[in-house]
Amino acid sequence: MSLPPQRPIRSYVLRQGRMSRAQQHAFDTLWPRWGIPYAPAPLDRAAWATRFDRDAPLVLEIGFGMGETTVALAQERPDTNFLAIDVHIPGIGSLLKRMADTGITNVRVMHHDAVEVVTHMLPPDLLEGIHVFFPDPWPKARHHKRRLIQPPFVGLLASRLRPGGYLHLATDWEDYAVQMLEVLGNTPTLANTTAGYAERPAYRPLTKFEQRGLGLGHGVRDLIFRKT
Template identity: 70%
Template sequence: MNAGLRPIRSYVLRQGRVSPAQQRAFETLWPRWGLSYAPGPLSPAEWTSLFGREAPLVLEIGFGMGEGTVAVARGLPHINFVAVDVHMPGIGSLLKQIGEAGLENVRVMRHDAVDVVEHMIAPGTLDGVHIFFPDPWPKARHHKRRLIQPAFAELLASRLKPGGTLHLATDWEDYAIQMLSVLRAVPALRNTVADYAPRPDYRPLTKFEQRGLRLGHGVWDLVFRKL
């Protein structure tokens, strides 16, 4: 990792209980849908061959249990998705859902997305980046662990193609404010709206989010475009 990027990780690797179904999904489906980390950028031809077709490429960082990933990938079948997380139960859960749905347009990675973006994705490769509800790290002394920081935002922008979009969502107002100020400071990015964007149709409303909205909690979407 270069000096500009945080040596501090945005997650804590918890053991987490992997259910027998998640473990089985991992063993049987990883060979078909998993993508192992390698510290060198994939060429456009390698991305095409990985998916068996040429299509716009969107990176999702931090998919949790993967319900959102599956909904988005089903709704946007013309897009190739690379979904990255570090959390083993979630990897098993997403693979299981992909297998059940027979989704051809998703590949799953188990690795720190900061390394993936820095080392596996060449500049100007991505048509989009989705980061939905990244860990909020609410305590002030943990804010340094938040994923959306100036150096990482610059790195993400460099990996987007001109016209590509960076879509973030959070339900923590102070993190939304931080996201807005961090993204606004990246010269290669432009906000698509004045500040927070309406939720794009492709991002499904999760149960958790519906409940939060009923309780009067806010959700903030940010959609920036690469110049």
């Protein structure tokens, strides 16, 4: 008797949400230019360079939300390529609209589960950096298995960094911060850049989402580790 295939545990639930007219317009006109469709085959450095129309250090952002941070960082670091991934469709429209409004050209957007993208499309030693800012906290104990930052996925992320590349996480959920510190600290190929939590780097702008957390009295923790 063959067992039915197991459904993978996802780190998100697809939320309802409509794009504004402006986001929809940005999506319709700009997705063909800046969007990268998912295909389960690794792309080497040269293939990624083709997708960005230039070869430059590549930073991956997982779960960009509405894209405020993505665009701010892409403006601040014009010599870096940013691959921004999210599953929330209004956020895709929002990021594309922000790209059009600011005129930046160093971001490419994917609408897919980042776990699958990292697993199947990114070869080892590719990335300069990885940003995971305010991943869904899944606060209930029975949902902790849905949290992104767990040993197998962090091991996979570390393998995709070039030696010396960095992994930067931020969260406003204290018990998730503790879990992050433990998981990263136990990943043999990662080393903390500081003792414990990092200072909030000036380059990470404050998003509305984060402001809401601060308003609720949540402290914010940053973690920055490097691949050894």
